[in-house]
Amino acid sequence: MADRDDSPAYQMLPRSARQVFAAIERTIGDGSSASVSYVDFILDHHIAHRSISPSLKLLDRLGLIEIEPGKRLTKTFSLSNRWRSIDEVEAKRLAALAREVKPHRTFGKPPEPKPVKPPPPKPMTVERPRLMQSRVPSLPTMPWQDDGL
Numbered sequence: 043m044a045d046r047d048d049s050p051a052y053q054m055l056p057r058s059a060r061q062v063f064a065a066i067e068r069t070i071g072d073g074s075s076a077s078v079s080y081v082d083f084i085l086d087h088h089i090a091h092r093s094i095s096p097s098l099k100l101l102d103r104l105g106l107i108e109i110e111p112g113k114r115l116t117k118t119f120s121l122s123n124r125w126r127s128i129d130e131v132e133a134k135r136l137a138a139l140a141r142e143v144k145p146h147r148t149f150g151k152p153p154e155p156k157p158v159k160p161p162p163p164k165p166m167t168v169e170r171p172r173l174m175q176s177r178v179p180s181l182p183t184m185p186w187q188d189d190g191l
Contacts, residue, residue: 058093
């Protein structure tokens with residue numbers, strides 16, 4: 043294992059990726075492979091959830107581990123020897139490629155913004171003069187209401 047620690051592929055790993063790699067090695071133990079879920083990384087090995095996915099991607103690109111999908115949201119990891127064929131220049135290129143951020147997925151051409159039209163002016167209201175006032179009909183007065191006029 044000392045030659046792996048001195049290899050260019052291992053030297054390119056940041057501390058978080060080394061923690062993930064050590065957790066995988068501890069889980070595998072003497073076996074050939076082991077299934078580990080993200081919850082196991084977080085709870086059993088105390089690794090931050092934001093560093094798990096980029097670290098696994100980097101470890102796979104640099105040839106230190108093999109990743110296979112497992113059942114029930116786990117992944118099966120096994121140690122690999124692909125790191126032996128990677129020199130320093132190739133390790134830098136693979137590490138940069140693994141750290142490259144992919145653009146978000148788009149489903150089509152985004153709609154072009156429509157030009158904003160100003161609202162139409164409100165029509166002016168002009169009060170019309172009343173030509174004829176409506177007359178209120180007057181009721182005849184009753185004799186007992188007559189004031190004697």
